[in-house]
Amino acid sequence: MSAPTADGGSLAGRISKPETMNAQAESFQPQSGTSWADEVASPVTEKPSAPVAVEEKKPESSEAPVSQVDGATAPFGGSELHEPEFDVEVKLADMQADPNNPLYSAASFEQLGLHDNILKGVMAMNFRKPSKVQEKTLPLLLLNPPHNLIGQSQSGTGKTAAFVLNILHRLDLSTEQLQKAPQALVLAPSRELARQIVGVVKVMGSYMPGLIVEAAVPQDAASRGRKIEASVVVGTPGTVMDMIRKRSMDMKGLKVLVLDEADNMLDQQGLGDQCIRVKAMLPKNIQIVLFSATFPDNVVKYAENFAPNANQMTLQHQDLTVEGIKQIYLDCDSDKAKYEILVKFYGLMTIGSSIIFVKTRETALAIEQRMTAEGHKVVSLTGGYEGAQRDVIIDSFRMGHAKVLITTNVLARGIDVQSVSMVVNYDVPDKFVGGGKFVADPQTYLHRIGRTGRFGRVGVAVTFISNRADWEKLMEIQRYFGTEMTKVATNDWDELEETVSKIIKSSRAGANFKDGARMEMQD
Incomplete structure (x- = not known):
């Protein structure tokens, strides 16, 4: 059989040397820097005030919804998936394999050999056929003996459904003992994304x-020390590591390990160390699956060490731009001016739902307290809150009880709320590279703005800049993605309000999407 050709500079073209499958990954140190997901950040000195009173979440229906949604399930306002137009590139670890072999592509779910009960779940959610990403990755994921996989593809292309279907396919639920023994483990960077994935499974x-x-x-004090008896466990790395150490979970029967938002997990000092330690506590012959919308070059070697001899599916980063999002930036005179303009934006932010991203917990708390004191209804969500508080806040936002959410990067990845029509970058996303220096962070920017404009709709991404350093970082992000961001004057509020209002209203009016086959599948 013919060997697959290299694809130039993409991740798929960087195949590590063949080694024994799932051999222990070499030790590596993730890039130093501040905590991206906020889960491992140092605690704030001031305890966050109690969140604004919100309604308790409604129980999720036990019945499968009529249509499949992206990320969050239907009761929690997820977005329907829209089939992307890009081509999927696959590189096989076995250089003798033929990627054009029909074995490596599936035009229907029936061709995959899934159990009837899994197919019932697929059909009940109105899956018509695999997305392009699933068409290429599911046959590779479902291979026996299992192979590792590194997958890079933008939001809305079927990543979550792909790894969940693989997990369900590999479960043995024939006895009560097996049903209570973890067979699959999914690690996510935040409790909010972990809870969302639980709903999907x-x-x-x-x-x-x-x-x-x-x-x-992370559990409240009263819930700590509990044992987990489940066939599928979805969690954050630190909590999973602690539970394994305390023997609250028996992992000797584990078959599959999945890292969602894997580039973030491996690139952060705290999360990366925890993921490596968790992996070291697991059986050595498990299948390892890494998925993310972005894989920066500096993370590629970490991913290949973590999931050795992996098949790889990728998109070039220039193909990862978010269509349908109007990207604008406002040149503010000072931090004080940033806040004044943010308050003016309140009326626009409540047309749909909006997320305001800030750099630190302290900034989120300060803005929430100040806006609340001025009579605006906003809530904040950061790692400073106890778990139960965070659950109530995010569920309230999903259901539309709270329209404006202020948060750190803890919610920048994977969180799917269909009603979000505006994302505000109150602080330009950057990352610490040592020596007191911060540089632009294009991946964080992409993930942040990807919370709006979901899958065929229109959204608005507004970035505030108040100094030259912020402007230079934003221009670097613009060059990285080859996209165009429009500068909008702040001295003519009527014109600014009219422009942004039109975009948001067109987003809500176009929620039924454009012409074309609707693909209703998971992220």
């Missing part, structure tokens, strides 16, 4: 008798 596995799914996320 429950819905997709709703026709599988004996399926038990639990979240391993």
Whole structure:
């Protein structure tokens, strides 16, 4: 069989030398820097005030929804998936394999050999056929013996559904003992994303008798010390590591390890160390699956060490721009002016729902307290809140009870709320590179603005700059993605309000998407 050709500079073209599958990854030190996901950041000195009173979340229906949604399930306002137009590139670790072989592509879910109960879940959610990403990656994921996979593809292309279907396919639920023993572990950078994935697994596995799914996320004091007895566990790295150490989970029967938002997980000092330690506590012959919308070059070697001899599916970063998002920036005179303009934006932010991203917990708390004191209804969500508070806040935002959410990068990845029509970068996303220096962070920018303009709709991304350093970082992000950001004057508020209002209203009016086949599948 013919060997696959290299693809130039993409991740798919960088195949590590063949080694024994799932051999222990070499030790590596992730890039130093501040905590991206906010989960491992140092605690704030001031305890956050209690969040604004919100309604308790409604229980999720036990029945599969009529249509599949992206990321969050239907009761929590997820976005329907829209089929992308790009081509998927696949590189096989086995250089003798033929990527054009029909074995490596599936035009229907029936061709994959999935159990009838899994297919029932797929069909009940109106999956018509695999997305392009699933068409290429699912046959590779489902291979026996199992192979590792590194997958890079933008939001809305079927990543979550791909790794969840692989997990469900590999479960053995034939006895009560097996149903209570972890067979699959998914690690996510935040409790909010972990809870969202739990919902996805429950819905997709709703026709599988004996399926038990639990979240391993930071618990309030009263809940600590509990044991997890579930066939699928979704959690944050630090909590999972602690639970394994305390023998609260028996991992000797584990078959699959998945890292969602893998580039973020491996590139952060705290999260990366925790992921490596978790992996060292697991059986050595497990299948390792890494998925993310972005894989910066500096993370590629870490990913290949973590999941050795992996098949790889990628997109070039220039193909990762978010269509349908109007990107504008406002040149503010000072930090004081930033806040004054933010307050003016309140009326526009409540047309749909909006997320305001800030750099630190302290800034989020200060803005929330100040805007609340001035009579605006906003809530903030950061790692400074206890888990139960965070759950109430995010569920309230999903259901539309809270329209404006102020947060750190803890919610920049994977979180899917269909009603979000505006993202505000109150602080330009950057990252610490040592020596007191911060540089532009294009990946964080892409993930942040990807919370709006979801899958065929229109959204607005507004970035505030108040000094030359911010402007230079934003221009670097613009060059990185080859996109165009429009400068909008702040001295003519009527014109600014009219421009942004039109974009947001067109977003809500166009929620049924443009012409074309609608693909209703998971992220």
